[in-house]
Amino acid sequence: MKQVLEGSHAVSEAVRLARVQVVSAYPITPQTHIVEAISEHCSSGRLAARFMCVESEHSAMASVIGAASGGVRTFTATSGQGLAYMHELLHWASGARLPIVMAEVNRALAPGWNIWVDQTDSLSQRDTGWIQFYCEDGQEVFDTTLMAYRLAEEINLPIMVILDAFFLSHTYEPVDIPDQELVDRFVPPMEPKIRLDTADPHALGQMVPPGAYMEMRYDIQQAMERVPFLYRQMEGIFAELFGRAYGDVEAVQCDDADIVLVVSGTATGTCRQALSDLRSQGQKVGMLKIKMFRPFPDESIRRALNGAAKIAVVDRNCSFGAGGIFAQEIRSTLCNLENGPPVFSYIAGLGGRDITVDTLEEIYYRTKALEQPDMQSVWIGLEPET
Amino acid sequence: MAGKIEKDREGRLHISRSSISSRINKTGSWRYLKPVYAGRTAPCSAACPAGEDVPHIEHLASQGQFRGALDTILKENPFPAVCGHVCFHPCESACNRSCLDAPLAINAIERFVGCSDTEEKMLPLIQTVPPNGRRVAVIGSGPSGLSAAYFFCRLGYRCDVYESEKEPGGLLRWGIPSYRLPAAILKHEIKRIENLGAQIYCGRKVSASFLRTAEERYHAIFIGCGLARPIRMQIAGDVQALDGLTFLKDIRNGNRGAFSGVSAIIGGGNAAIDVARSLVRLGSHPIILYRRRVEDMPAFELEIGMAQQEGVDIRELTTPVRMDKSARGIALRLQKMATDGFETDSGRARVIPIRGERETLPVQQVFTAIGAEAENPWQQPKNGSGSILHLSHCTLTTVGFPIARGGDLVNQVLSVSDAVASGKQAAMAIDSYFQGGWASVEKRLADCRVGQGPALSLESYLMNDVSHQRHPQLVGYHDINTAYFLPADRAEPMVAGPKERRASFSEYRSDFTTRSAADEAGRCFNCGICNDCDNCRLFCPETAVSVEDTRRIDMDYCKGCGVCVVECPRGAMTMEEAEHETGS
Numbered sequence: 001m002k003q004v005l006e007g008s009h010a011v012s013e014a015v016r017l018a019r020v021q022v023v024s025a026y027p028i029t030p031q032t033h034i035v036e037a038i039s040e041h042c043s044s045g046r047l048a049a050r051f052m053c054v055e056s057e058h059s060a061m062a063s064v065i066g067a068a069s070g071g072v073r074t075f076t077a078t079s080g081q082g083l084a085y086m087h088e089l090l091h092w093a094s095g096a097r098l099p100i101v102m103a104e105v106n107r108a109l110a111p112g113w114n115i116w117v118d119q120t121d122s123l124s125q126r127d128t129g130w131i132q133f134y135c136e137d138g139q140e141v142f143d144t145t146l147m148a149y150r151l152a153e154e155i156n157l158p159i160m161v162i163l164d165a166f167f168l169s170h171t172y173e174p175v176d177i178p179d180q181e182l183v184d185r186f187v188p189p190m191e192p193k194i195r196l197d198t199a200d201p202h203a204l205g206q207m208v209p210p211g212a213y214m215e216m217r218y219d220i221q222q223a224m225e226r227v228p229f230l231y232r233q234m235e236g237i238f239a240e241l242f243g244r245a246y247g248d249v250e251a252v253q254c255d256d257a258d259i260v261l262v263v264s265g266t267a268t269g270t271c272r273q274a275l276s277d278l279r280s281q282g283q284k285v286g287m288l289k290i291k292m293f294r295p296f297p298d299e300s301i302r303r304a305l306n307g308a309a310k311i312a313v314v315d316r317n318c319s320f321g322a323g324g325i326f327a328q329e330i331r332s333t334l335c336n337l338e339n340g341p342p343v344f345s346y347i348a349g350l351g352g353r354d355i356t357v358d359t360l361e362e363i364y365y366r367t368k369a370l371e372q373p374d375m376q377s378v379w380i381g382l383e384p385e386t
Numbered sequence: 387m388a389g390k391i392e393k394d395r396e397g398r399l400h401i402s403r404s405s406i407s408s409r410i411n412k413t414g415s416w417r418y419l420k421p422v423y424a425g426r427t428a429p430c431s432a433a434c435p436a437g438e439d440v441p442h443i444e445h446l447a448s449q450g451q452f453r454g455a456l457d458t459i460l461k462e463n464p465f466p467a468v469c470g471h472v473c474f475h476p477c478e479s480a481c482n483r484s485c486l487d488a489p490l491a492i493n494a495i496e497r498f499v500g501c502s503d504t505e506e507k508m509l510p511l512i513q514t515v516p517p518n519g520r521r522v523a524v525i526g527s528g529p530s531g532l533s534a535a536y537f538f539c540r541l542g543y544r545c546d547v548y549e550s551e552k553e554p555g556g557l558l559r560w561g562i563p564s565y566r567l568p569a570a571i572l573k574h575e576i577k578r579i580e581n582l583g584a585q586i587y588c589g590r591k592v593s594a595s596f597l598r599t600a601e602e603r604y605h606a607i608f609i610g611c612g613l614a615r616p617i618r619m620q621i622a623g624d625v626q627a628l629d630g631l632t633f634l635k636d637i638r639n640g641n642r643g644a645f646s647g648v649s650a651i652i653g654g655g656n657a658a659i660d661v662a663r664s665l666v667r668l669g670s671h672p673i674i675l676y677r678r679r680v681e682d683m684p685a686f687e688l689e690i691g692m693a694q695q696e697g698v699d700i701r702e703l704t705t706p707v708r709m710d711k712s713a714r715g716i717a718l719r720l721q722k723m724a725t726d727g728f729e730t731d732s733g734r735a736r737v738i739p740i741r742g743e744r745e746t747l748p749v750q751q752v753f754t755a756i757g758a759e760a761e762n763p764w765q766q767p768k769n770g771s772g773s774i775l776h777l778s779h780c781t782l783t784t785v786g787f788p789i790a791r792g793g794d795l796v797n798q799v800l801s802v803s804d805a806v807a808s809g810k811q812a813a814m815a816i817d818s819y820f821q822g823g824w825a826s827v828e829k830r831l832a833d834c835r836v837g838q839g840p841a842l843s844l845e846s847y848l849m850n851d852v853s854h855q856r857h858p859q860l861v862g863y864h865d866i867n868t869a870y871f872l873p874a875d876r877a878e879p880m881v882a883g884p885k886e887r888r889a890s891f892s893e894y895r896s897d898f899t900t901r902s903a904a905d906e907a908g909r910c911f912n913c914g915i916c917n918d919c920d921n922c923r924l925f926c927p928e929t930a931v932s933v934e935d936t937r938r939i940d941m942d943y944c945k946g947c948g949v950c951v952v953e954c955p956r957g958a959m960t961m962e963e964a965e966h967e968t969g970s
Contacts, residue, residue, distance in 0.1 A: 097399050156399055193399050206404040219400035 005175045007168040008033035010138040011077065011103045011161070013175075014145035016047045017183040021072035021190075024052035024063035028082040029115045030169045031105040035077050057082035061089040068098040069204055071195030073149065076100070079165065080107030080121045087125065090158075094129025094220060096205055097194065099152035100159075101145065102130075106265065106316075107165040108351040116352020117164040119265065119317035123293075123325045129220055131159040131227060132294040134264040138173040140291075143244055149187050150234055155223050156193055165352065167266040178242060186241050224295040231292065248292035251304040253279070257286025259367055260305055262313040262326060264290045267355045271314075274360035285364060290326060298333045305334065308341045312367040314360070315377065316349045323347070323377030344370070345377040353381060409943075413928055417946035420964035421922075423937060426857040426865075426957060428913035430477035430492060432837030435779070435799075435807035436463040437856070439843075440477055440492060441956075444910035445917050447495055447903060455499045455907075461513070461845045463806050464536040465529065465575050468558060470497025471567045473803050474686045482913055485863040488876035490910050498898040501571065513848055514582070515542035520605040520820065523548065524584075525592045528556020529802045530610035530793025532576060533809025535584040537844060538608070541817045545584040546604075550591035556612055558802065560635045561657070563664050565891045569638075594764045601787050606816045610793040610808065611765055613758035619652060623709030626716055627652070630661040630755030637664055637891075645670040647750030650718050652706055654683035655800075658755035659690060662698040666888050670750065672698050677705040677723055682735050684800075695884040703737060706752075707744070715750040760795055767791055773824055777815060777831065778840035779808040784824065788816045807841060814847050861913035865957030870921075877906040916958045922950035 005013065011034045015023070023042065025035040041047035052063045057078050064074040078086065083104055093100050108118035122132060133148070135141045141163050148159040163169055196204065208216060228248055239245040252275060254260050263271045268289045278285045288304050290297075305311055311334075315324025322328060327345035334340040344367045349355040359381055366378070430440040438459055446455040459466040473493055481489035522538045524531045527549035535545040553559055558572050580586060592611070600607055616629045630651065636643070645668045651658050654676035662672040674693075676683055679702045683690060694700065703723040710717045722743035728736040760766050767774060767781045767789075775782040780792035792808025794800050811831070818830040832839070834846040836856045846855050879902075882894040898906065916937065923931035928943040931950065939950075951959040 097401050194401065201407075202403050202405055203408055204401065204403055206402050206406075206408075208402045212402075216400045216402065 001179075002174045002176050004172050005138055005177075006033060006170055006172050007138045007141055007163055008105075008170070009037055010142040010175050011145055011163070012037035012041070013177055014142045015075050016041050017178070017180055018146060018149045018187045019073065019184075019189070020047065020049050020075045020149075022050050022052065022064065022067035022074045023076065024054055024060045024067070024074075025076045025078070026054055026057045026060050026082060028057070028079050028107075030107065030165045031077045031079040031082070031103065033169065034103055034105075038075070057085040058089060061086035061093065064100050064102075065089060065093055065096065065098060068093075068100050069096070069194060069196050071190070071192030073153075073190045074100050075102070077103040077105070079105035080109055080115070083121050083125060084109065087128070090125055090128035090130060092205070093158040095216070097156040097220070097223075098158060099149075099156055099190075099192075101148045101152055102158065102160050103141075103145065104160040104162045105165050105169045106162055112351075114351040115165060117167055117265070117316065118350050118352070119162075119315070119325075120319075120350075122160060122162050123317050123319070125160075126294055126325070129157065129224075130294060131155075131157055131224075131292075132162060133159065133291055134162045134293060135168065135291070136266060136268040136289065137168065138171070138175045139244070140246060141168065142175050142177065143238065143242065143246070144291075146183060146187055147231075147234060147238055151227070151231060153190055153192075154230060154234075155227060157220070157223055157227070162265075164266045176242075182241060186238060227295050228292070228297055228299070246291055247300070248297040249300045249304060250289040250291065252287040252289070254286035254288060254304050254308065256284055257307075258284045258309045259364060260286040260288050260308040260311050261360060261364065262288045262290060262305075262311060262330060264293070264326065265316065267314060267316060267349065267360075270355055270357060271360055274357045274364070277357060278361065278364060283364065283368075293326075293329075296329050296333065301330060301333050302337065305330070305341060306337060310367050310373075311341050311343045312363050313343060313345050314349075314355070314363060315345065315347050316355070318347050318350065318377065327377060342373050344373040346380050347377045348380040355381075412942045413945045414930075414940075414942045417941075417944060417964050419946040419948065419961045420941070420944060421939060421946070421948065421950050421959050422962050423916055423958060424857060424859075424914070424960040425916075426859045426861045426914040426960070427837040428915070429480040429482060429837070429860045429862070430490075430913075431856070432839075432841060432860055433476040433480035434462075434836075435476070435801070435803040435841055436469075436810065437807075437836035437841030437843045438462045438477075439845075441910060441912040441915045443499070444490065444492070444495065444907045445912050445915065447499060447907035448905075448910065450900065450904050452499050452502045452900075452903075456503050459496065459499060460578075462810070462843060463803075464533055464579055465500075465802070465806060466496050467500030467503075467571045467575055468529070468567060469803055469806070470494070470500045471571060472558075472562055474688070474801055476803075482861065482863045482866055482911055483909060486866075486868055486871060487873040491876055491878050491906050494879055494895075494898060495903055495907050497895075498903040500575070501897065503574075513845070514540045515848070517544065518542040520544070521546070521603065522816070523600055523604040523607045525607065525609045526550075526556060526611035526793070527554035527576075527586055527588075528610055528612050528793060529558055529805035530612075530808040531556065531608065532579055532584075533806040534608040534610060534790075534792065534812050535586075535809070536579045536582065537810045537813035538816075539579070539582040539584050540844065540848075541813055543606075543813075543817075547584055547586040548590045548592050548596075549586060549588045550611075552588050554586050554588060556610075560638050561631060561660070563634065563637065563660050563891060565663070565667070565887070565893055566660075568893060594762065597764055597789075604787070605820075606788045607790070608809070608812050608816075609765055609789065609791045609795065610805070611761070612794045614761040615759050616754065617757045617759060619706060619754055619756065621706055621708050623711075623716075624754075626709050626711065627752040627754045630657050630753045631758060633753060634660055634664065642668055644668065645751060647671070647715065648673060648748070650675055650706075650716075650747060650749040650752045651755060652752065653755035653757070654678065654685060655755065655757065656685045656689060657757075659685045659693050659698075661753050661755050663689075663693050663696060664891075665753075666693075666696050666698060667891055673747070673749070674698060674700045675704045675706065675720065676700065676702050678735055678737050679703060679725065692887075696888050697884070705739075709752060712748060714748060716748070716752055718747045718749050718752060720745050720747055758794075765791070765795055767796075775815070775824075775827060777811055777828075779804060780812040780815065782812070782815050782819070782827065784819070788819050790816055810844060811842055814842060814844065817847075857914070861957040866911050866913070867953060867955045870919075870955035871911065874909055876909070877902050912956045912958075914956065914958055917956070919955060921953045921955065922959065925949050925953045
């Protein structure tokens with residue numbers, strides 16, 4: 001049934017329908033609406049879950065790690081500084097192969113204190129072994145959260161479902177919420193592969209010497225490499241049940257495009273409009289939306305971009321000293337291709353600054369005008385210095 | 387710490403999972419400090435002249451175990467109901483809770499607990515020593531004498547109490563007005579002491595010759611006959627002044643005169659206040675005249691406040707210089723005084739007369755309540771004869787056999803609870819003397835101090851082992867973890883308004899209900915004692931704390947991190963330097 005829902009409540013509804021068993025969280029703008037709603041569901045009994053209030057995000061992740069080690073379905077949510085606070089435990093969750101699902105609302109890192117959209121927070125955790133999905137709208141957030149549980153419990157890797165601060169978390173859109181029975185068919189009760197059992201006691205996460213550690217890490221990488229295939233399979237089942245699918249990337253009008261704009265998050269929606277405008281101006285432009293960032297979907301990206309003359313990557317983030325992160329990863333994917341297209345890297349929309357249709361058109365025309373990309377990422381939309 | 391690492395290849399999951407217990411790592415070896423369940427002394431207990439174990443009393447009361455609370459009081463004080471009525475509660479001034487919101491209403495709770503014991507044939511379930519065949523004579527059945535009899539009986543002595551009046555109790559019966567302490571309450575608590583075996587002989591005034599022959603029949607004597615001779619003003623015309631203590635005794639004897647008009651009361655102690663407040667109830671308008679300032683008055687502040695509310699005027703820095711008969715009564719000539727900035731030898735503000743500042747106050751009658759002294763010389767210890775030991779609340783002499791003097795005869799603070807302390811200290815001192823000789827007395831008593839003293843614990847004395855000694859260190863507010871206490875209002879039983887109070891000699895304080903007594907007792911921090919809140923066990927990062935019949939720390943794993951000590955809400959634990967020990 002279609003409901004008009006705030007993006008954060010698209011998450012909380014999915015968590016409720018997925019019959020999550022333990023939730024632990026610490027509030028932070030703009031994720032708080034997610035866990036507030038969940039706490040109300042727990043309190044009213046609508047969701048039969050234990051809600052553990054903790055004093056920090058580090059403890060929230062510690063709590064869900066503990067609960068997941070006990071073999072139950074878990075959830076937490078965070079944003080910005082909160083995600084940074086749980087950093088060391090993000091490594092732990094993946095190393096321990098726990099199927100935790102977390103909603104991550106992309107928010108700028110301080111200082112300056114800024115609660116609006118910026119992707120640097122989630123991207124600076126890209127090495128932690130978590131699967132990362134970037135969502136464009138409320139429906140995608142809902143669907144991705146459900147899919148995350150099924151995927152995480154299949155592959156035993158934790159998953160971040162990522163949504164833009166305010167532009168997605170606080171925007172109301174129509175979201176189709178299916179019945180519980182239908183969700184139960186897609187997300188059955190958890191059958192944990194890891195479960196602490198007092199009848200058969202063991203210790204988890206103990207010392208592993210050089211002779212054994214590398215194999216554990218190789219196993220994680222192997223699991224990541226299986227994800228694109230598993231994800232595709234799973235989306236097939238999802239599409240059958242719910243009538244929707246997204247792909248690890250979405251290529252729009254890339255087949256005959258000279259220039260492909262690469263975007264993620266809510267900027268994707270704006271880009272669809274820019275595409276339409278540019279095409280009506282006769283421009284041969286395409287768009288590649290990146291949904292799955294970890295594992296990085298090399299094959300899908302190469303396939304979508306190989307034919308283009310130029311790639312313009314729009315990064316709503318920056319790795320200082322290196323530039324836009326999506327751009328780096330795309331360059332890395334394309335670098336061994338014979339005659340691969342040059343990658344133009346743009347940084348825009350940090351700290352909630354708007355990425356408008358005009359912004360994207362500026363990026364397009366600038367890319368069109370230049371032969372070669374700059375070595376450094378180009379920052380779009382900066383206020384002129386006075 | 388390499389255990390066997392199992393590769394859990396189920397579903398191709400490669401995780402580290404081991405079967406070796408982490409308990410092979412004895413983290414106790416890291417320790418250089420260790421936690422101890424210290425059992426430090428609460429400041430209220432140390433402030434109580436009787437050394438009552440207040441935290442335990444409050445803990446029991448908070449759980450509705452009023453019988454247990456009563457027994458705990460009776461271990462150190464035979465007069466819970468009496469003290470609950472008349473004590474000036476130094477415990478409340480010392481209460482750590484006052485730093486958070488308001489001190490605990492310890493006095494009102496003691497009153498409730500004391501009055502909750504209504505059994506006729508009650509025998510306290512408290513420790514006594516089997517009879518030792520020795521007999522003690524107690525002179526005076528005031529609070530010090532009765533207290534001495536109580537503690538002597540518990541220590542196995544046969545006690546005979548000699549009382550000059552027709553009923554026992556001393557000032558409790560014949561001084562303090564009934565609106566502060568009804569006779570029935572006192573009678574009930576005296577019965578308890580008699581049930582322990584003390585024999586009280588009334589109408590038997592003791593003379594000097596008694597002392598001379600006492601050695602034949604008794605092994606020791608306690609003299610607690612108080613200060614029976616009122617001090618006179620020694621000004622012209624002072625024969626017209628009525629004695630305040632006699633006046634109070636008459637009222638307690640049932641002889642209430644009619645006193646109209648203005649009454650002047652000379653004095654600033656509790657007796658002066660008692661006289662004034664009694665006069666209010668008899669229809670007179672009392673004016674207290676005190677030579678120093680109100681803040682210098684030795685009377686309890688609460689009593690001063692009550693008196694002023696009831697219409698008693700207090701004029702400070704005024705002293706009488708002569709009394710003359712007048713048409714309507716007495717013309718009282720007064721001299722105005724002023725402080726000169728110096729102190730007397732006893733530490734009080736020194737006052738000097740202001741030249742030329744005199745006035746005449748016409749009054750109906752004048753009462754003096756400026757103190758009293760011992761009636762007979764033998765009541766005071768004589769220097770130079772035999773050995774003499776000045777303890778905080780009694781003086782011990784041996785001329786052949788031990789004689790202790792206590793109560794108002796020797797005490798610095800003239801109060802009921804200090805009198806109780808005298809009786810206890812004397813009994814313990816004399817018993818120590820019999821057990822270990824004169825030289826052993828001070829040390830033996832010092833081992834029984836509550837905190838730094840001067841209060842002593844009989845329980846410590848009876849137990850006579852280190853584990854039952856009261857810790858010399860006090861718990862301060864900084865030892866309390868206030869995160870575990872929410873501010874809460876202090877509950878107090880209602881006090882009738884001044885108009886109601888003036889109308890009669892009835893009690894004007896209502897009592898706690900059972901519920902409100904328990905609730906108020908629940909505000910107690912229980913400083914220094916473990917009340918099984920379980921914080922230490924819950925917070926220990928090594929799960930090294932276990933509870934069987936007592937709490938124990940597994941020293942194989944205790945790293946000495948100190949979290950338990952910080953999280954103990956009531957300072958019942960301390961950190962000490964540690965040697966390397968393992969095991970529990």
